[in-house]
Amino acid sequence: MMAPDCSLVPLKSFTFNDDTKSPTIISLRSLCQPGRPIVLLGGSYTCPLFRYISHVLNDIYNRYNTQIDFYMIQIREAHASDVWPIGNVVSVKEHRTLTDRLSAAHEMVKETKLEIPVLSDTMDDTFLKLYAPWPFRFFVIVDGILKLVGMPKEARYDTTDLVECLDNLIK
DSSP: OBOOOOEEEEGGGOOTTOTTSOOOOEEHHHHOBTTBOEEEEEEOTTOHHHHHHHHHHHHHHHHHTTTSEEEEEEOSOTTOTTTSOSTTSSOOOOOOSHHHHHHHHHHHHHHHTOOSOEEEEOTTOHHHHHHOOOSOEEEEEETTEEEEEEOOBTTBOOOHHHHHHHHHHTO
């Protein structure tokens, strides 16, 4: 299946003190390089599953990042404190603006020590609608083809499928 293209906003390109500057918008397809796999991790800071395995994701990233590109895609909050709070371990309100979404992504990187480059879904939630990464999922794409969609199993996250897929791709 072809991986759908969509617009994304790189967290690194965004300046939080300059509201007059338009954010950089890139296409997902522009990130793909021929023959080089790409892993997309779709989720949000308020997702407990993501926060629980963020250190494992860093380990996977560090193991493969010379041969495979990785991106975390910040989507709408899974458990925004003003919409669907669970446990209130992390208090982030529903994103009303792109600045809100990018601020949540920045906080996520800081608090989880995430090393993976972060992109944000746009405020029209195109990535969310096309990929359905709720609450947290990973996607492996090679040459524009979706090779693997990983998702939680029995309310926990097992990255075995992801690691096996990546090992097979770099053989």
